[in-house]
Amino acid sequence: MDVADIAKEIKRDDMLQMHHYLRLTRALEERITALYRQGRIVGGVYTSHGMEAIAVGYASALERDDVIAPYHRDMGAFLIRGFTTGEILAQYLGKRTGPTKGKDGNVHMGDLRRGVFGFVSHLADNLPVAAGAALAFKIRGESRVVFTGTGDGGSSRGDFHEAMNFAAVRKLPVVFFCTNNQYAYSTPLRLQMAISNVVDRAKAYGMPGEIVDGNDVAAVYLAAKRAIAIAREGEGPTFLEFKTMRMHGHSEHDPAKYVPRELLEDWKKKDPILKAERLLRELGYAEESYFQRVAERVKNEVETGVEFAEQSPLPEGPEMLEGVFADGADSY
Amino acid sequence: MVAMAQATEEVSYLEAISQALDEEMARDERVFLMGEDVGTYGGAFKITEGFLQKYGEWRVLDTPLAESGFVGAAIGAAMMGLRPVVEMQFADFISCAFDQITEVAAKNHYRWGAAVPMVIRAPFGGGVHGGPFHSECPEGWFFHSPGLKLVAPSTPYDAKGLLKAAIRDPNPVIYFEHKFLYRRIKSALPKEDFVVPLGKADVKRVGNDISVITYGAMVHLALEAAQALTKEGIDLEVVDLRTLIPLDKETIYSSVRKTSKVILLHEDNKTGGIGAEIAALLAEDCFDCLDGPIVRIAPPDTPVPFSPPLEEFFLPKTSDIVSAARKLAAY
Numbered sequence: 001m002d003v004a005d006i007a008k009e010i011k012r013d014d015m016l017q018m019h020h021y022l023r024l025t026r027a028l029e030e031r032i033t034a035l036y037r038q039g040r041i042v043g044g045v046y047t048s049h050g051m052e053a054i055a056v057g058y059a060s061a062l063e064r065d066d067v068i069a070p071y072h073r074d075m076g077a078f079l080i081r082g083f084t085t086g087e088i089l090a091q092y093l094g095k096r097t098g099p100t101k102g103k104d105g106n107v108h109m110g111d112l113r114r115g116v117f118g119f120v121s122h123l124a125d126n127l128p129v130a131a132g133a134a135l136a137f138k139i140r141g142e143s144r145v146v147f148t149g150t151g152d153g154g155s156s157r158g159d160f161h162e163a164m165n166f167a168a169v170r171k172l173p174v175v176f177f178c179t180n181n182q183y184a185y186s187t188p189l190r191l192q193m194a195i196s197n198v199v200d201r202a203k204a205y206g207m208p209g210e211i212v213d214g215n216d217v218a219a220v221y222l223a224a225k226r227a228i229a230i231a232r233e234g235e236g237p238t239f240l241e242f243k244t245m246r247m248h249g250h251s252e253h254d255p256a257k258y259v260p261r262e263l264l265e266d267w268k269k270k271d272p273i274l275k276a277e278r279l280l281r282e283l284g285y286a287e288e289s290y291f292q293r294v295a296e297r298v299k300n301e302v303e304t305g306v307e308f309a310e311q312s313p314l315p316e317g318p319e320m321l322e323g324v325f326a327d328g329a330d331s332y
Numbered sequence: 333m334v335a336m337a338q339a340t341e342e343v344s345y346l347e348a349i350s351q352a353l354d355e356e357m358a359r360d361e362r363v364f365l366m367g368e369d370v371g372t373y374g375g376a377f378k379i380t381e382g383f384l385q386k387y388g389e390w391r392v393l394d395t396p397l398a399e400s401g402f403v404g405a406a407i408g409a410a411m412m413g414l415r416p417v418v419e420m421q422f423a424d425f426i427s428c429a430f431d432q433i434t435e436v437a438a439k440n441h442y443r444w445g446a447a448v449p450m451v452i453r454a455p456f457g458g459g460v461h462g463g464p465f466h467s468e469c470p471e472g473w474f475f476h477s478p479g480l481k482l483v484a485p486s487t488p489y490d491a492k493g494l495l496k497a498a499i500r501d502p503n504p505v506i507y508f509e510h511k512f513l514y515r516r517i518k519s520a521l522p523k524e525d526f527v528v529p530l531g532k533a534d535v536k537r538v539g540n541d542i543s544v545i546t547y548g549a550m551v552h553l554a555l556e557a558a559q560a561l562t563k564e565g566i567d568l569e570v571v572d573l574r575t576l577i578p579l580d581k582e583t584i585y586s587s588v589r590k591t592s593k594v595i596l597l598h599e600d601n602k603t604g605g606i607g608a609e610i611a612a613l614l615a616e617d618c619f620d621c622l623d624g625p626i627v628r629i630a631p632p633d634t635p636v637p638f639s640p641p642l643e644e645f646f647l648p649k650t651s652d653i654v655s656a657a658r659k660l661a662a663y
Contacts, residue, residue, distance in 0.1 A: 132412075
């Protein structure tokens with residue numbers, strides 16, 4: 001798609017806002033990685049480094065009332081849904097002010113009021129749950145949509161297939177995506193599946209599918225918009241395969257020596273932020289001084305978050321006993 | 333004539349479950365049903381017969397054969413404000429949905445504060461020659477998993493009242509309904525709406541000598557044994573747990589403190605079963621009041637066999653309770 005077409009299809013403000021969230025995601029995750037390396041964050045840290053365009057693109061394409069059941073490298077989606085850098089850092093530091101009050105770590109956070117489901121480590125477990133949220137919208141005749149996905153590895157699980165099949169049979173308003181970043185921890189795609197495109201899996205369920213450049217935020221946004229429109233019109237689910245590359249290890253403790261260096265060098269040239277900035281320049285929407293201002297702004301936003309998180313109290317031991325059962329059902 | 337007709341108007345355990353579903357669906361439009369063959373066919377045991385015609389295809393959903401997928405979908409729908417009741421055709425098949433139940437439904441509220449108000453109906457238990465895949469008692473798997481409530485009624489009254497309470501509860505509840513009781517147990521039910529609160533055991537027979545702590549179909553076996561033992565002057569108290577989680581320790585303890593002797597009876601395998609947990613609780617909290625060893629009656633640790641003599645050997649019998657009670661009375 002050439003620049004003139006994008007200029008027609010995506011509003012200038014939307015493009016600039018997506019760029020802001022790309023930068024904010026990168027800055028926040030770089031800070032999280034640094035805190036992890038300093039030993040200030042315990043547990044696992046899974047980043048979206050080099051894949052920021054996927055969550056930023058799809059979350060920008062959704063309406064406020066829609067629901068997201070994110071993949072574990074979708075930091076941008078949390079930020080777009082209004083999770084502050086302070087709350088997110090509090091989550092990573094196990095503080096009481098994080099969305100899970102210290103009960104869970106890293107991206108395992110959710111908030112029904114902001115329409116984001118908490119992530120479950122058993123990959124693809126949230127796909128049937130997302131289909132169920134879409135079922136609720138269909139039963140009630142609401143025009144809301146659910147966006148959910150997993151990685152290339154997660155697409156091998158039964159729950160992935162059960163969710164896709166159920167959603168297709170009942171024409172549920174849900175969009176499934178796969179972040180195909182070529183490695184499931186250390187397992188390369190060729191040992192994960194005997195096909196080279198994950199999108200082929202959608203055919204078995206009678207579901208339309210599309211391969212999208214996952215490093216191009218404009219392409220992700222537009223593909224998401226198309227799929228969301230189909231779902232909202234009652235035409236059922238679509239499957240989007242975002243092709244990308246995981247630029248860090250599975251988690252920050254993993255040096256990922258199993259990935260050929262040349263492959264990473266190639267993908268480095270396709271960095272989604274540099275790509276978005278090139279596009280903004282070509283569109284005439286922004287230039288270097290603007291990018292510097294954005295970098296400065298997001299840096300401040302992250303540092304404000306670090307301050308909030310560090311000053312927040314840790315939970316006290318006995319608080320772990322709270323919340324196993326609900327007293328009343330949330331009326332979302 | 334009218335009075336006689338009312339007195340004989342008894343409802344089976346199966347009809348009680350069906351009535352509870354019907355009344356809750358009529359009362360609350362958020363309640364909907366999902367499962368394999370629950371629609372056109374009316375469920376493998378005909379509990380939801382006629383529901384599709386009455387409530388339509390978006391409140392009675394026939395699902396693909398994919399337990400994990402539709403239990404997951406129920407979780408999502410519950411979080412969005414609906415009140416799903418999922419049928420697990422046979423409780424045995426719940427293993428396919430184990431992950432969604434224990435990892436997603438059970439942990440959801442604890443992790444990030446989103447309640448999952450849903451019910452999974454699990455027709456369980458043996459005595460119907462179902463073999464290893466249609467007779468299982470899988471409650472032990474979930475007894476160990478924090479965040480779930482577990483229910484196992486033994487009478488039509490409890491079956492109806494507990495199902496209504498389960499549907500109105502804001503947590504994921506697994507409702508173990510016993511297949512052997514479906515058409516064998518009948519009683520008259522109140523006409524007005526009623527619930528049996530979760531977490532309350534019921535003393536089905538008051539006695540002074542030995543407490544039999546049990547649930548599900550085994551309650552009836554314990555009552556038969558109690559009847560048989562009256563001639564010998566042994567007076568059994570039969571405590572029906574009704575809810576396994578939350579466990580009503582108060583009722584268990586007060587019964588054992590009164591009788592000083594206890595038999596734990598269940599149809600699930602012995603090792604790591606609910607009886608093992610109650611035995612440990614009694615050893616911790618009621619050691620001083622025990623006048624004899626804690627006795628467990630439960631099937632051996634094998635799958636449930638098919639052939640009638642094998643299944644009969646597998647399942648606890650009234651005579652097992654009678655002979656255990658005699659020994660314990662003499663202790």
